[in-house]
Structure formats: C-alpha cells, structure tokens
Amino acid sequence: MKSISRRKFVNQSLKATAFTIVGTQLATTETLANNFTPDGLQFSQIALPYSTNALEPNIDALTMEIHYGKHHAAYIKNVNEAIAIEKIPYSNEKDFFSNISKLSSKARNNGGGAWNHNFFWQIMTPESSAPTGKVAEALNGSFGSFQKFKELFAQAAMTRFGSGWAWLVKDGNSLKIGSTPNQDNPMMDISDFKGTPLLALDVWEHAYYLKYQNKRNEYVANWWNVVNWNEVSKRLG
Ligand code: MN
Numbered sequence: 001m002k003s004i005s006r007r008k009f010v011n012q013s014l015k016a017t018a019f020t021i022v023g024t025q026l027a028t029t030e031t032l033a034n035n036f037t038p039d040g041l042q043f044s045q046i047a048l049p050y051s052t053n054a055l056e057p058n059i060d061a062l063t064m065e066i067h068y069g070k071h072h073a074a075y076i077k078n079v080n081e082a083i084a085i086e087k088i089p090y091s092n093e094k095d096f097f098s099n100i101s102k103l104s105s106k107a108r109n110n111g112g113g114a115w116n117h118n119f120f121w122q123i124m125t126p127e128s129s130a131p132t133g134k135v136a137e138a139l140n141g142s143f144g145s146f147q148k149f150k151e152l153f154a155q156a157a158m159t160r161f162g163s164g165w166a167w168l169v170k171d172g173n174s175l176k177i178g179s180t181p182n183q184d185n186p187m188m189d190i191s192d193f194k195g196t197p198l199l200a201l202d203v204w205e206h207a208y209y210l211k212y213q214n215k216r217n218e219y220v221a222n223w224w225n226v227v228n229w230n231e232v233s234k235r236l237g
Helices: 006-035 061-085 093-098 105-122 133-143 146-159 216-226 229-236
Strands: 164-171 174-181 196-202
Touching: 061 105, 093 105, 105 196, 133 146, 133 174, 133 229, 146 164, 146 174, 146 196, 146 216, 164 229, 196 229
Parallel strands: none
Antiparallel strands: 164 174, 164 196
C-alpha cells in the first residue's frame, strides 16, 4: 500500500468507494423499512419555520438549537422506535393519543414530546402581533379580556410544578386554559385536562434555563412577544 502514490491510490479506490456508499445507503433504507412499519404511524420533525436566532431576544438561539436539534429530535427518534418495537397498531396521531393509556411510558413520553414540539414551533413567529378577529372575540368571550386571558395562561404556566406544558384548548364551543405534566398533552386519554390544542407553552427548564435560569416568569412574560396568533386562528376553525 505504501508503495502506491496517494493520488494513484485515491483514483483506484474511487469506484469501489462509490459502490460502498451506495451499498450502505441501500442497507440503511432496508433496515428502516424492516424496523419501522411503513403503513403505520410515523412521527417526523417539522422544519423550523424560522431560523434558530429569529425569536431573539425572547428565546435565544442556543436554546433553540439544542431544544429543536437535540431534545425534539430525540423524542421523534424514540417514539418511532417505540412504535416499531412495540408494534403499536394506530395509524394516526388522534388514535395514538386517545389510546395512550394502553401504551408504554416510552411511547407516551416521546410521542407527546414529538407532537407537542412540532406544535410549539408552529405557534411562534418572529413577527407577532396582537390577536384580532375571531380569536380576539373568543378570548374576550371566554376570559373577559385579552389581558385576563394572559394572566390566567401565565398562572397555568407558573403553577405547573416541575416539567410540563401550559395550554389553551378548544372544548366544544368554549376555550379552556390548563396544564399537563411532562410531555402529556390534552389529546391523551390519560390526561385530566382535555381538548383540542390552540396554543401551548413549554415550561420545561430546557426551554428557558440557558437564558432565564430560574426566572420562568420572565420567560413566560417575554414569550407573548413571539406568539403566532394567525396559527391559533387557523386551529380555532
Ligand atoms: Mn421542550
């Protein structure tokens, strides 16, 4: 080997290398197809609708990078693993969550983590403005005023002990505010707080600790600056 010049060696190796790479890719695809039921439910991570520094200074870039790139990515990988290994039969998210009490804690925690974060990224924007139209009317109708709604929602976020989420949900014709522990969400049969999610706030320390440390109240207060009320409006229907 050492008697062959580097360039010559590289040239001679090119074809073999190309075949090796293709072979590896095929094997990987086949492995995936075998392990992950192709017609069953699969969670996938949405593309972030803005850059990781777009929500600065309210949410810092490093937090977004780790939160999206590490925490959320891991929930996605792990829930798909649980679906494959446990042969979870549900073909859509609604059935998955409404039967979550029958599934493992791995499926519950990572399934919630996968869905909740996909939702969370979408209901934020660097171009936030106050709610208008039917959302404003619905908030006023259910909570008295936008200000009162914000107070109640912040209270839900602040009183969630440990890790969890604060939610605004639609339940029939009314709106409700509440919270869930860990990665539970209001679509889970196991949850005390139920409804169709309209807005969510991640109050896990990983969502704010790098910038805000123990000051969850400041994180919550600044988060209003990045809420995407257009997305809330779409979900209100
Ligand atoms: Mn999170």
